[in-house]
Structures are given as C-alpha cells and as structure tokens.
Amino acid sequence: MTALKSISIADASRQEWDILVIGAGPAGTVAAHQAARSGLKTLLVEKKVFPRYKVCGGCLNQRAVNALQEAGLAAALDELDAVHLDQFEMRYQGRALKIPLPGGMAVSRSALDLQLVRMAQQSGVSFLAETKALVCNEAISGFTRKIDLYQQGALCGVARARAVLAADGLGHPSLKQCGEFESKISHDSRIGAGVILPGDQISDYPAGTIHMAIHRHGYVGLARVEANQLNVASAIDREFIKHQQSPNAAVISIMEESGFSVPPVMRSMNLKGTIPLTRKTVRPASHRLLLVGDAAGYLEPFTGEGMSNAISEGVAAVRIASNGLQDWDQSLEQQWLHTHQTLTEGRSHWCRYLSQLLRSPTAINVGLRLFRWFPNMARPIVASLNH
Numbered sequence: 601m602t603a604l605k606s607i608s609i610a611d612a613s614r615q616e617w618d619i620l621v622i623g624a625g626p627a628g629t630v631a632a633h634q635a636a637r638s639g640l641k642t643l644l645v646e647k648k649v650f651p652r653y654k655v656c657g658g659c660l661n662q663r664a665v666n667a668l669q670e671a672g673l674a675a676a677l678d679e680l681d682a683v684h685l686d687q688f689e690m691r692y693q694g695r696a697l698k699i700p701l702p703g704g705m706a707v708s709r710s711a712l713d714l715q716l717v718r719m720a721q722q723s724g725v726s727f728l729a730e731t732k733a734l735v736c737n738e739a740i741s742g743f744t745r746k747i748d749l750y751q752q753g754a755l756c757g758v759a760r761a762r763a764v765l766a767a768d769g770l771g772h773p774s775l776k777q778c779g780e781f782e783s784k785i786s787h788d789s790r791i792g793a794g795v796i797l798p799g800d801q802i803s804d805y806p807a808g809t810i811h812m813a814i815h816r817h818g819y820v821g822l823a824r825v826e827a828n829q830l831n832v833a834s835a836i837d838r839e840f841i842k843h844q845q846s847p848n849a850a851v852i853s854i855m856e857e858s859g860f861s862v863p864p865v866m867r868s869m870n871l872k873g874t875i876p877l878t879r880k881t882v883r884p885a886s887h888r889l890l891l892v893g894d895a896a897g898y899l900e901p902f903t904g905e906g907m908s909n910a911i912s913e914g915v916a917a918v919r920i921a922s923n924g925l926q927d928w929d930q931s932l933e934q935q936w937l938h939t940h941q942t943l944t945e946g947r948s949h950w951c952r953y954l955s956q957l958l959r960s961p962t963a964i965n966v967g968l969r970l971f972r973w974f975p976n977m978a979r980p981i982v983a984s985l986n987h
C-alpha cells in the first residue's frame with residue numbers, strides 16, 4: 601500500500617484556500633472531496649498518521665451507503681472488499697432477537713478513511729498529513745480565517761481560508777483556542793471502546809450480521825469487516841467500567857451476561873477508548889466556520905447513525921460555505937443551524953428513544969417479547985434509521 605502524499609506545511613501556509621477542512625474522518629473527507637469537485641481550492645488537514653484506528657462499529661447503514669453513492673464515493677466500498685450486511689442480532693440475558701436489515705456494509709475505519717482521503721486527493725484536494733490544526737480566535741470580521749498548524753508540538757505555519765469546516769470529531773479539539781463553542785455533555789454519557797481482532801483466531805460471529813450484546817450498562821457490537829477481521833465496538837457506562845476495574849473486563853462481562861461467546865483472544869485485547877460520547881455543541885457555526893459531523897454533536901452510536909450523518913453533513917456544509925466565500929453573511933450560519941437540525945438532530949429521535957429504553961431492563965424485556973411475537977413491528981424503526 602503506497603503512503604499518502606502530503607503537501608508541505610510551507611506550501612499550505614503560502615496560499616489562500618477557499619475551503620480548509622480539519623479532520624479526515626467521513627465528514628471531512630466527503631466535504632473536501634465535494635469542495636474540490638466543485639472547483640474550490642481545498643486543503644484537508646489531519647493530525648494522525650494514516651491509516652489510523654478509530655473506535656467505531658464500522659457499519660454503514662443503507663442511508664450512509666446511499667449518501668456515499670450520491671457523493672460519487674461508492675467505489676471506496678467496492679475497492680475495500682466491504683462486507684454486505686443483511687441481519688442484526690441482539691442478545692440480552694441469553695435471549696436472542698434477529699432482525700433483517702435492508703442493506704448496509706461493514707468495513708474497518710482505518711481502511712475506509714484512508715480510501716476516502718485517496719479519492720479526495722484524486723479529485724484535487726491538497727492533503728496536509730500529521731499536522732494539528734487550531735483555529736485562531738480572531739475578531740469576527742474579515743475575508744479569511746487563520747488556522748495555526750502544529751507538527752510534533754511546535755507551531756510550524758499559519759494557513760488562511762475563506763471558509764473553515766471543523767470536522768475534527770468528538771469534542772472539536774481544533775477549536776480549543778476559540779471560547780465560543782460550548783459543548784453540553786449528557787450526564788449519563790457513555791465511554792466508547794473498541795478494537796479490531798484478526799479473524800483467523802475466531803470461529804464464531806459470521807459475516808453479514810451485526811452481533812449486539814445488550815446490557816443495562818452498555819452494549820458491545822461485533823461485525824466482520826474486510827479480510828474477515830472482527831471489529832469490536834462498545835459504549836459503556838463510566839461507573840460500570842470503574843466497577844469492573846477495566847474496559848476489557850466490562851466488555852467481557854456484557855458479552856457473557858448477554859449470552860455471546862467470548863473468544864480467548866478477547867481476554868487480552870488492547871481496547872482503545874474515547875472521551876464521553878453523548879454531547880451537543882450549543883452553536884455549531886461562526887464567522888466563516890461551520891462544525892460538521894461529530895464535532896457538532898453526537899448521540900449514542902447504537903443505531904449506526906454516526907457515519908451517515910457525518911457524510912450528509914459534509915456534503916451540505918460545502919454547499920452552504922461555498923455561498924459565503926466572497927461575502928460571508930450571518931444568514932449562512934442560520935442556514936447551517938437549520939440544516940444540521942434537519943439532517944442530524946431531527947432524525948435522531950429513534951436513537952434517543954432506543955438508547956433510553958436500552959438502559960431499562962424491563963423495557964428491554966418487553967421490547968424483545970414484542971418484537972419476537974410481532975416481528976413486523978421492527979420494520980418501520982429499521983426503515984426510518986436507514987433512509
């Protein structure tokens with residue numbers, strides 16, 4: 601696999617960009633690709649070394665697959681040997697429920713995000729790798745925004761752009777110099793933890809199914825991705841992790857109690873964690889700056905909405921920002937608030953209900969019984985999450 605080509609920090613600082621995108625997750629890569637395809641001079645800045653691991657279930661629902669298709673990026677999934685999903689199996693206290701899925705694909709985030717960066721570069725995006733971007737806190741006026749560029753902890757350059765899209769994920773770390781982007785973190789927000797395991801050491805967990813172990817203190821999702829690897833991702837109450845004394849012990853306890861087998865390799869797995877997940881940025885827009893994807897806010901990942909929201913927001917943010925490159929008008933910020941509300945918050949009512957229901961043992965038991973007796977009841981929920 602050839603390494604990604606990066607422009608130099610000197611080159612990135614010398615020019616004025618139409619759009620500067622911070623973060624090469626699905627929101628950032630799709631936005632950068634879209635901007636370059638519209639003829640805009642686009643810089644994508646990423647702090648990590650790619651390919652990089654990201655805690656995620658790796659499951660794109662049907663809406664995410666459609667959104668990639670509409671953005672002209674569906675080839676990414678074919679080239680990566682992504683696995684088709686057709687079933688969701690959840691287990692709670694030894695009882696199982698299987699629900700057919702209308703479509704969807706599973707792929708590791710390291711492979712997907714790397715491929716999306718490559719495709720963005722092919723469409724004309726300049727990629728600045730291994731560089732941390734920090735948006736400067738300057739007066740709310742002017743034709744550009746300035747972004748400090750750090751490599752190995754040292755300030756090495758300053759880039760200027762007519763519009764900045766902060767697609768830097770949970771907690772929007774690129775905005776820490778700007779005081780105005782307050783986040784509200786839910787009091788019962790869970791911690792994410794995940795890992796990718798080599799498939800040859802695990803015989804259970806067939807490809808094509810999302811296996812979900814449910815527990816009142818969290819859940820663990822397992823899905824086969826490319827090369828038969830097993831992607832493990834969980835969201836767990838902070839108190840439960842403390843009580844179990846480690847994220848590994850918490851994951852294993854959830855799987856055992858739900859009735860899933862625990863392959864021996866999982867007992868010594870090296871889980872990576874996240875900051876608390878459920879949060880919302882009070883106002884995800886400012887002068888020549890829009891917050892996109894998880895940077896704008898995040899609900900629990902149970903229903904696989906994360907990447908589909910990130911992709912749809914990436915496309916929509918470019919449409920709005922490109923209208924303000926000459927004259928930025930505050931009405932564009934209002935437009936973004938409305939669009940973000942419609943694309944993400946307005947769609948998340950099922951995620952909200954489900955994540956609350958799954959915290960109550962009685963509700964889980966009643967739900968499991970209802971869905972087993974009346975399997976058609978699950979269809980409208982699954983459909984609304986996938987379209």
Ligand SMILES: Cc1cc2nc3c(=O)[nH]c(=O)nc-3n(C[C@H](O)[C@H](O)[C@H](O)COP(=O)(O)OP(=O)(O)OC[C@H]3O[C@@H](n4cnc5c(N)ncnc54)[C@H](O)[C@@H]3O)c2cc1C
Pocket residue numbers: 622623624625626627628645646647648654655656657658659660661664731732733734767768769770773774792793794833834835874877892893894895901903904905906907908910
């Ligand atoms: C446990 C768990 C399971 C999940 N399962 C699923 C699932 O199955 N399906 C699904 O659709 N969603 C799932 N999600 C949600 C999904 O992972 C996110 O919604 C999605 O990654 C959001 O994409 P993004 O582009 O907004 O941010 P991210 O993917 O987080 O990308 C942000 C990027 O910005 C970079 N960055 C950060 N700060 C800077 C900086 N200062 N300068 C430069 N670069 C920076 C980061 O390195 C990163 O590459 C899950 C999440 C969790 C925690």
